[in-house]
Amino acid sequence: MRVHVLLFDAGTDSEGIHSLEIAGRTVVLLFENPDDAERYAGLLEAQDFPVPTVEALDREDVDLFCREAGYEARLIESGFVPSNDEERLFMAPPQSNRDVSNWQDDASPDEQAPEPARQGLETEPESNPELDELRRRLEGLL
Numbered sequence: 001m002r003v004h005v006l007l008f009d010a011g012t013d014s015e016g017i018h019s020l021e022i023a024g025r026t027v028v029l030l031f032e033n034p035d036d037a038e039r040y041a042g043l044l045e046a047q048d049f050p051v052p053t054v055e056a057l058d059r060e061d062v063d064l065f066c067r068e069a070g071y072e073a074r075l076i077e078s079g080f081v082p083s084n085d086e087e088r089l090f091m092a093p094p095q096s097n098r099d100v101s102n103w104q105d106d107a108s109p110d111e112q113a114p115e116p117a118r119q120g121l122e123t124e125p126e127s128n129p130e131l132d133e134l135r136r137r138l139e140g141l142l
Contacts (some may be wrong), residue, residue: 001057003030003075004037006044006052018044018052019071020089028047029090030062033078040091088135 005028006018020027031037037054045051059075066073074090082088 001070002056003032003059003062004054004056005035005062006041007055008050008052009130010053010055015067019126022089026069026075028062028071029118030075036076036078036080038041055096057104 005082008014008016008018017028020029029040031040031054034054034056041054042050065071076090080087080090082091
């Protein structure tokens with residue numbers, strides 16, 4: 001099965017895969033539908049995040065990469081509807097991004113980042129009642 005992931009600097013030495021940090025876990029989103037992956041990439045770009053490339057990969061390869069790196073692979077099926085706050089992050093990225101401009105420098109010599117190295121987002125943005133209400137209304141349209 002082919003899945004679609006978001007890569008940063010695809011094909012370069014600094015290639016990274018998009019991930020979310022959720023409750024101490026690193027979650028890599030695997031989109032079944034390429035249009036869903038493109039939409040999510042557009043949302044990241046709208047937040048001034050580096051522009052990701054949508055890449056189709058074999059699910060087994062991505063699952064293996066995630067297991068070896070200690071990440072959790074999460075399949076986002078076509079027609080996915082979130083049922084809780086955590087799952088809402090799978091449809092729209094959080095409002096605050098982790099600074100990943102020096103992600104390679106963060107690994108100690110004994111703890112080198114796997115290839116492709118990860119890039120992520122913080123998942124605990126400040127709460128804003130007006131934005132939360134707007135988000136709920138927009139999610140209701142999905």
